Amino acid sequence: MQFPLQVLVWNEGQHEKRNKTVQQIYPHGICAPLVESLRAQGYAHTQMVTLDDPDQGLSEATLAQTDVLVWWGHVAHDQVRDEFVDRVQRRVLEGMGLVVLHSGHHAKIFRRLMGTTCSLRWREDGLHERLWVVDPGHPIADGLPPYFEIPQDEMYGEHFDIPTPDAVVLISWFAGGEVFRSGCCFHRGRGKIFYFRPGHETFPVYYQKEVQQVIANGVRWAAPGKGPAFVYSGGETLHAAALEPYQAG
Amino acid sequence: MQFPLQVLVWNEGQHEKRNKTVQQIYPHGICAPLVESLRAQGYAHTQMVTLDDPDQGLSEATLAQTDVLVWWGHVAHDQVRDEFVDRVQRRVLEGMGLVVLHSGHHAKIFRRLMGTTCSLRWREDGLHERLWVVDPGHPIADGLPPYFEIPQDEMYGEHFDIPTPDAVVLISWFAGGEVFRSGCCFHRGRGKIFYFRPGHETFPVYYQKEVQQVIANGVRWAAPGKGPAFVYSGGETLHAAALEPYQAG
Amino acid sequence: MQFPLQVLVWNEGQHEKRNKTVQQIYPHGICAPLVESLRAQGYAHTQMVTLDDPDQGLSEATLAQTDVLVWWGHVAHDQVRDEFVDRVQRRVLEGMGLVVLHSGHHAKIFRRLMGTTCSLRWREDGLHERLWVVDPGHPIADGLPPYFEIPQDEMYGEHFDIPTPDAVVLISWFAGGEVFRSGCCFHRGRGKIFYFRPGHETFPVYYQKEVQQVIANGVRWAAPGKGPAFVYSGGETLHAAALEPYQAG
Amino acid sequence: MQFPLQVLVWNEGQHEKRNKTVQQIYPHGICAPLVESLRAQGYAHTQMVTLDDPDQGLSEATLAQTDVLVWWGHVAHDQVRDEFVDRVQRRVLEGMGLVVLHSGHHAKIFRRLMGTTCSLRWREDGLHERLWVVDPGHPIADGLPPYFEIPQDEMYGEHFDIPTPDAVVLISWFAGGEVFRSGCCFHRGRGKIFYFRPGHETFPVYYQKEVQQVIANGVRWAAPGKGPAFVYSGGETLHAAALEPYQAG
Numbered sequence: 001m002q003f004p005l006q007v008l009v010w011n012e013g014q015h016e017k018r019n020k021t022v023q024q025i026y027p028h029g030i031c032a033p034l035v036e037s038l039r040a041q042g043y044a045h046t047q048m049v050t051l052d053d054p055d056q057g058l059s060e061a062t063l064a065q066t067d068v069l070v071w072w073g074h075v076a077h078d079q080v081r082d083e084f085v086d087r088v089q090r091r092v093l094e095g096m097g098l099v100v101l102h103s104g105h106h107a108k109i110f111r112r113l114m115g116t117t118c119s120l121r122w123r124e125d126g127l128h129e130r131l132w133v134v135d136p137g138h139p140i141a142d143g144l145p146p147y148f149e150i151p152q153d154e155m156y157g158e159h160f161d162i163p164t165p166d167a168v169v170l171i172s173w174f175a176g177g178e179v180f181r182s183g184c185c186f187h188r189g190r191g192k193i194f195y196f197r198p199g200h201e202t203f204p205v206y207y208q209k210e211v212q213q214v215i216a217n218g219v220r221w222a223a224p225g226k227g228p229a230f231v232y233s234g235g236e237t238l239h240a241a242a243l244e245p246y247q248a249g
Numbered sequence: 250m251q252f253p254l255q256v257l258v259w260n261e262g263q264h265e266k267r268n269k270t271v272q273q274i275y276p277h278g279i280c281a282p283l284v285e286s287l288r289a290q291g292y293a294h295t296q297m298v299t300l301d302d303p304d305q306g307l308s309e310a311t312l313a314q315t316d317v318l319v320w321w322g323h324v325a326h327d328q329v330r331d332e333f334v335d336r337v338q339r340r341v342l343e344g345m346g347l348v349v350l351h352s353g354h355h356a357k358i359f360r361r362l363m364g365t366t367c368s369l370r371w372r373e374d375g376l377h378e379r380l381w382v383v384d385p386g387h388p389i390a391d392g393l394p395p396y397f398e399i400p401q402d403e404m405y406g407e408h409f410d411i412p413t414p415d416a417v418v419l420i421s422w423f424a425g426g427e428v429f430r431s432g433c434c435f436h437r438g439r440g441k442i443f444y445f446r447p448g449h450e451t452f453p454v455y456y457q458k459e460v461q462q463v464i465a466n467g468v469r470w471a472a473p474g475k476g477p478a479f480v481y482s483g484g485e486t487l488h489a490a491a492l493e494p495y496q497a498g
Numbered sequence: 499m500q501f502p503l504q505v506l507v508w509n510e511g512q513h514e515k516r517n518k519t520v521q522q523i524y525p526h527g528i529c530a531p532l533v534e535s536l537r538a539q540g541y542a543h544t545q546m547v548t549l550d551d552p553d554q555g556l557s558e559a560t561l562a563q564t565d566v567l568v569w570w571g572h573v574a575h576d577q578v579r580d581e582f583v584d585r586v587q588r589r590v591l592e593g594m595g596l597v598v599l600h601s602g603h604h605a606k607i608f609r610r611l612m613g614t615t616c617s618l619r620w621r622e623d624g625l626h627e628r629l630w631v632v633d634p635g636h637p638i639a640d641g642l643p644p645y646f647e648i649p650q651d652e653m654y655g656e657h658f659d660i661p662t663p664d665a666v667v668l669i670s671w672f673a674g675g676e677v678f679r680s681g682c683c684f685h686r687g688r689g690k691i692f693y694f695r696p697g698h699e700t701f702p703v704y705y706q707k708e709v710q711q712v713i714a715n716g717v718r719w720a721a722p723g724k725g726p727a728f729v730y731s732g733g734e735t736l737h738a739a740a741l742e743p744y745q746a747g
Numbered sequence: 748m749q750f751p752l753q754v755l756v757w758n759e760g761q762h763e764k765r766n767k768t769v770q771q772i773y774p775h776g777i778c779a780p781l782v783e784s785l786r787a788q789g790y791a792h793t794q795m796v797t798l799d800d801p802d803q804g805l806s807e808a809t810l811a812q813t814d815v816l817v818w819w820g821h822v823a824h825d826q827v828r829d830e831f832v833d834r835v836q837r838r839v840l841e842g843m844g845l846v847v848l849h850s851g852h853h854a855k856i857f858r859r860l861m862g863t864t865c866s867l868r869w870r871e872d873g874l875h876e877r878l879w880v881v882d883p884g885h886p887i888a889d890g891l892p893p894y895f896e897i898p899q900d901e902m903y904g905e906h907f908d909i910p911t912p913d914a915v916v917l918i919s920w921f922a923g924g925e926v927f928r929s930g931c932c933f934h935r936g937r938g939k940i941f942y943f944r945p946g947h948e949t950f951p952v953y954y955q956k957e958v959q960q961v962i963a964n965g966v967r968w969a970a971p972g973k974g975p976a977f978v979y980s981g982g983e984t985l986h987a988a989a990l991e992p993y994q995a996g
Contacts, residue, residue: 093863093908095386113862116840116935119979132656132677133477137344137439141476146657158630158669159644159977161840161936163862166911167415167436171656171669171677179630179669179677187416188863189908190386227390228382230906232866342614342659362613364661365591365686368730381905381926395906407879407918408728408893410591410687412613415662420905420918420926428879428918428926437614438659479657481617593884631975635842635937639974664914665934685914688884725888726880 005067005223006045009035010057012073013050015201022201030201031072031101037212043219051076058084068097068219071104074201078108085109093189094229097222099215102199105160110195113188114162120180121157126203127175129153131182131210140169140183140194140217148210154200156180162195170214172197183214190227194218254316254472255294258284259306261322262299264450271450279450280321280350286461292468300325307333317346317468320353323450327357334358342438343478346471348464351448354409359444362437363411369429370406375452376424378402380431380459389418389432389443389466397459403449405429411444419463421446432463439476443467503565503721504543507533508555510571511548513699520699528699529570535710541717549574556582566595566717569602572699576606583607591687592727595720597713600697603658608693611686612660618678619655624701625673627651629680629708638667638681638692638715646708652698654678660693668712670695681712688725692716752970753792755813756782757804759820760797762948769948777948778819784959790966798823805831815844815966818851821948825855832856840936841976844969846962849946852907857942860935861909867927868904873950874922876900878929878957887916887930887941887964895957901947903927909942917961919944930961937974941965 011031015022026032031048038046049057051073063069069088073080085108092098092113100110105118129150133141157178163186170183182197196214198205205211260280264271275281280297287295298306300322312318318337322329334357341347341362349359354367378399382390406427412435419432431446445463447454454460509529513520524530529546536544547555549571561567567586571578583606590596590611598608603616627648631639655676661684668681680695694712696703703709758778762769773779778795785793796804798820810816816835820827832855839845839860847857852865876897880888904925910933917930929944943961945952952958 089862115836115860115862117979119977121977121979130675134656134658134677134679135436135662136476136479136657137436137441137474138476139474141474143475144477146477146479158632159634159975159979160632161977161979163910164633164665164913164934167662168666171679173671173675173677177628177671179632179671181632181669187384187386187911192386225386225388225391227385227387228393228395228906230385230395230866230868230908232864232868232906232908338613364587364611364613366730368728370728370730379924383905383907383926383928384911385906407881408726408730408883409881410728410730412661413664413685413882413914416911417915420928422920422924422926426877426920428881428920430881430918436662477657479617479619479659481615481619481657481659633934634974634977635934635939635972636974637972639972641973642975644975644977685882685884690884723884723886723889725883725885726891726893728883728893 003042003220004045005043005219006065007038007043007068007070007219008062008066009046009048009070010072011048011050012076013052014076015074019201025202025204030206031070033206034070034212034215038216038219041216043216051079056080056084058087060087063087063091063096066091066096067224068099068222070099070101070215070219071107071109072101072199073107074103077106080108085112089113092191092193095190095224097191097219097224098193099218099222100193100195102197105195113193116163117161120160121178123155123176125155125176126152127155129155129198130173131170132173133169134171135167135169138167138169139221140185140214142217143213144210150198150205150208150211152203153198153205156197185221190225190229192222194222252291252469253294254292254468255314256287256292256296256317256319256468257311257315258295258297258319259321260297260299261325262301263325264323268450274451274453279455280319282455283319283461283464287465287468290465292465300328305329305333307336309336312336312340312345315340315345316473317348317471319348319350319464319468320356320358321350321448322356323352326355329357334361338362341440341442344439344473346440346468346473347442348467348471349442349444351446354444362442365412366410369409370427372404372425374404374425375401376404378404378447379422380419381422382418383420384416384418387416387418388470389434389463391466392462393459399447399454399457399460401452402447402454405446434470439474439478441471443471501540501718502543503541503717504563505536505541505545505566505568505717506560506564507544507546507568508570509546509548510574511550512574513572517699523700523702528704529568531704532568532710532713536714536717539714541714549577554578554582556585558585561585561589561594564589564594565722566597566720568597568599568713568717569605569607570599570697571605572601575604578606583610587611590689590691593688593722595689595717595722596691597716597720598691598693600695603693611691614661615659618658619676621653621674623653623674624650625653627653627696628671629668630671631667632669633665633667636665636667637719638683638712640715641711642708648696648703648706648709650701651696651703654695683719688723688727690720692720750789750967751792752790752814752966753812754785754790754794754815754817754966755809756793756795756817757819758795758797759823760799761823762821766948772949772951777953778817780953781817781959781962785963785966788963790963798826803827803831805834807834810834810838810843813838813843814971815846815969817846817848817962817966818854818856819848819946820854821850824853827855832859836860839938839940842937842971844938844966844971845940846965846969847940847942849944852942860940863910864908867907868925870902870923872902872923873899874902876902876945877920878917879920880916881918882914882916885914885916886968887932887961889964890960891957897945897952897955897958899950900945900952903944932968937972937976939969941969
């Protein structure tokens with residue numbers, strides 16, 4: 001089955017230029033296995049861009065035709081230009097889906113949309129993680145076992161400073177003693193946002209089948225709907241003129 | 250596009266036997282226009298049953314192959330046998346979708362799944378209702394305008410004694426001064442439940458296009474997922490034996 | 499500071515009659531340390547009843563003057579009479595608070611109010627549990643550290659088959675590899691319900707300070723409010739007569 | 748009863764300087780009746796500041812000792828300095844309560860904390876509004892009737908572009924055909940935020956008893972808790988050093 005969605009994977013692409021471990025694990029970029037997996041799962045129109053691309057990969061034209069944006073960033077959050085963050089935010093509120101991965105929790109765009117610090121506790125210990133499904137009826141749980149494991153990953157621990165999610169699909173257990181809300185759904189405007197925790201750059205997490213399944217499920221769930229677009233009052237700070245009331249049909 | 254879902258419409262079917270107004274508006278049953286509309290919208294495998302059918306239309310075999318159950322009841326809630334209510338509840342928790350319409354708010358199965366009285370305030374005034382979309386990114390809002398109107402309907406007003414919904418998609422405005430959470434989503438076990446308010450037996454509400462659209466959207470949203478089935482501890486009241494811990498893959 | 503709340507602790511009281519370990523740990527009943535702690539924390543009007551009391555401790559008169567009911571049951575869920583379950587449910591929907599502890603997840607009253615099986619996975623391994631605060635602004639987190647530990651307890655693991663809670667305050671980590679939503683809040687009617695996981699009968703969990711703190715916080719949070727009581731439509735299955743519309747003041 | 752809370756009412760204070768109608772209705776400022784009412788209801792330590800005060804009334808020292816900030820703004824949202832918005836946001840995430848009134852929906856601080864446009868539809872028609880309680884067990888509903896009316900007010904209509912609230916306590920009905928989620932609760936970090944809709948500058952809404960009651964309830968609900976403060980990882984964009992794991996007690 002093929003889905004006509006246009007998926008854009010924003011892969012920061014900085015670790016790959018400097019770090020040999022990362023280069024060995026992910027020779028074509030951290031998100032390259034995800035691009036491949038999304039295409040294999042039916043999302044044929046999946047493209048990858050990086051921070052080094054023109055307009056940081058986030059031109060008006062590119063975003064205008066993107067249905068779901070997948071975001072991985074880590075060391076260069078600050079370099080993403082504010083005008084592009086504005087642009088992505090606007091597109092999400094208009095209906096574009098957003099899937100934020102791992103260290104993207106501190107990306108400007110995620111923090112902008114959440115309104116909180118999105119901070120968390122972390123430890124690079126390479127111990128194993130076990131992710132439990134806690135909402136088995138949610139579409140993002142499709143095809144998953146009751147839990148799955150990631151043999152080695154960075155730990156992220158609570159408290160995760162996000163707004164109460166609209167749905168929590170996965171909770172992680174870490175060998176070192178922490179828990180984490182690892183699969184979180186949010187509605188913002190007409191857009192849907194899915195945050196998914198796994199994915200450190202020095203572990204081959206994005207080659208793992210269950211991880212790829214969750215991300216594909218997240219893309220499908222976050223796909224734009226066909227709900228109504230609203231005409232809001234014009235002024236941002238002052239209501240400048242009376243809006244016509246809607247007329248009954 | 251055709252959806253392979255098996256949809257079962259449970260249409261109480263009592264008003265139709267006694268009330269001439271209802272017979273004139275709905276000569277083939279209150280839910281007949283919905284069955285037709287669901288088939289026209291791609292749900293080819295839609296069947297209708299009534300309280301008067303063998304096993305009240307709710308045999309084990311029928312339910313076993315039902316993906317989404319649509320429920321309309323009003324004057325005969327008490328006649329639905331408790332063992333069938335148990336059966337439907339079990340199927341919902343296993344993953345079958347449930348779409349509850351209008352006066353079904355007081356159906357045994359809805360109250361069972363909600364845990365509250367599901368009572369509300371009402372008035373049969375035949376004034377008009379306006380339904381506003383308040384979650385435009387939700388799949389149940391697909392294809393809807395910012396609001397739509399029902400020229401004549403029974404009024405249902407808050408407080409509606411239900412648990413906090415997982416999502417509220419529609420809120421009604423009534424000419425007589427009331428508001429109502431008219432489109433409410435709930436996850437229960439692996440199943441999804443959608444309550445939709447409109448649909449009185451003495452007004453031709455189920456011939457209206459937007460109403461039919463919402464119900465088709467609800468059926469699609471409530472369709473069973475492919476999330477994991479869990480093995481819970483055995484005993485209902487006493488834990489009889491230690492469960493084997495899951496083994497890491 | 500003294501709170502005028504009337505707190506009723508329903509302590510099943512069956513393990514205590516048969517099991518020497520339980521008798522040694524809890525010579526005056528499993529919930530006796532909680533009663534003492536609640537009184538010490540200002541809830542002077544705290545009483546304890548058991549299944550063996552007249553009316554199973556749940557007479558109309560007793561419940562009528564109870565503000566918050568704390569419930570601990572395990573081996574005798576089935577013996578609680580259905581009419582008393584009805585009575586407690588009615589009182590909760592009217593506004594009485596309910597704090598359900600540990601194995602009370604399978605109590606008739608909790609399952610009635612949730613509408614699901616409330617099943618879970620469990621293992622009596624006596625390993626340690628770590629409870630993380632995930633909603634630090636919630637009143638039930640008052641006075642707690644970022645996490646606290648219970649040296650030995652029974653394990654309860656996800657999936658916990660409950661409706662999506664209105665708030666999740668605590669998530670547990672278990673040494674054996676599981677996680678659990680251990681502190682969950684629900685609004686039902688005018689009443690508030692708090693489920694709190696710890697408390698096995700063969701470990702001295704209810705002597706622990708943090709556990710006592712959470713339970714006292716839960717009692718405070720679940721205390722009846724002064725919100726409006728609604729007059730709903732009369733009939734349970736048939737709307738018998740038009741209700742007078744509310745008149746504007 | 749006296750509450751020791753420090754309440755700061757931020758009253759923009761611009762309409763009052765220019766508009767005779769506003770001056771006549773609110774000779775001491777739009778929020779002056781609220782300050783009086785809060786004091787009368789036990790919040791003795793309530794102070795009012797305006798945009799024209801030093802540091803726009805939002806100095807570090809003032810905010811440091813504020814427990815709950817009540818915010819009314821309309822024509823001068825853009826004049827509030829971004830550094831003060833940062834400051835207020837930080838204080839809310841640390842635990843300070845925030846009650847946002849009416850046209851404050853477009854205040855920088857509210858939009859910052861929500862992550863959405865917070866836009867809505869509106870009409871200055873002076874028709875009446877009816878507010879229905881839809882969560883009668885919520886503390887913000889304390890002392891309210893099933894509904895109350897505001898004889899004349901500006902209309903605000905859905906869709907209100909906010910994140911799904913953690914609780915919706917009030918829904919408004921407007922004579923012109925709109926509905927609105929008028930009493931919305933949000934948890935952000937350790938802080939709690941309450942948005943309350945009524946309050947236009949050209950109608951004497953803030954003299955009305957029920958309105959004053961809701962605002963006092965909101966202040967009480969949003970008061971800082973005593974939950975744990977977390978130590979998050981240090982870096983905002985790059986994790987600079989491993990954090991010590993918490994040690995079990």
